[in-house]
Amino acid sequence: xxxLRRALLFAIPRILNSSNHNSVATCAMSSHNLxxxxxxxxxxxxxxxxxxDIDLSSEESKRRLFNRMLYRSKQRGFLELDLVLGKWVQDHxxxxxxxxxxxxxxxxxxxxxxLWKWLTGQxxxxxxxxxxxxxxxxxxxxxxxxxxxxxxxTRATPGQPWVRGWDDFKKGRDGPVVGNQ
Numbered sequence: 001x002x003x004l005r006r007a008l009l010f011a012i013p014r015i016l017n018s019s020n021h022n023s024v025a026t027c028a029m030s031s032h033n034l035x036x037x038x039x040x041x042x043x044x045x046x047x048x049x050x051x052x053d054i055d056l057s058s059e060e061s062k063r064r065l066f067n068r069m070l071y072r073s074k075q076r077g078f079l080e081l082d083l084v085l086g087k088w089v090q091d092h093x094x095x096x097x098x099x100x101x102x103x104x105x106x107x108x109x110x111x112x113x114x115l116w117k118w119l120t121g122q123x124x125x126x127x128x129x130x131x132x133x134x135x136x137x138x139x140x141x142x143x144x145x146x147x148x149x150x151x152x153x154t155r156a157t158p159g160q161p162w163v164r165g166w167d168d169f170k171k172g173r174d175g176p177v178v179g180n181q
Contacts, residue, residue, distance in 0.1 A: 054098050066093050069104060078112040084119065088138050103134040120146065 055061040070093060074086035089104065096104065107115070110129065118125035118135070119142045129135050146155065 054101055056098060065101065069093055069101065069108070072108050073104075076108075076112055078116065081112055081116055081119075084138065084142060088141065092137075100134065103132050106132055107134045107138070 054065065056065070070086070070089050073089040074082050076082050076085065085108070092100075093104075107129075110118075114123075117123040118129060119139050121139075121143060124130075125135065125139075
């Protein structure tokens, strides 16, 4: 996505400026200007490549940061993670210090499918992720909920995909007693 954005940033002005200039001298002069990046013409969005400025000095900066983290946790585009992370962040963001917020940012920067597999125990997380205090707390909460509300028959063994879902046909004696089936 970044490469496409970068290509569009440089290609569109070249196309527009090349059609406006007829003389060779003017084109040569404008090509020098086109090789410079366009700064400030597009808003910058937060990504893991940028350093997050954590400013907890004033109430306004805290409010902005907390709202940004809450939005990022509730609007991931993966419904299960939206619910799990959004609820956890909503419950804990106001008691977090700078190190906790940095740990939260690292969790929010993880890819959705990987994060979901790690949180539900389908796969083992990398050591750096497993040692993250925010990840560890969310993982503990998810596993406690799974252990108390999901039947063992409905859960995949570690290393296997979790593909089981609703099954209206297994309501006999071999069906699970509790869970989503």
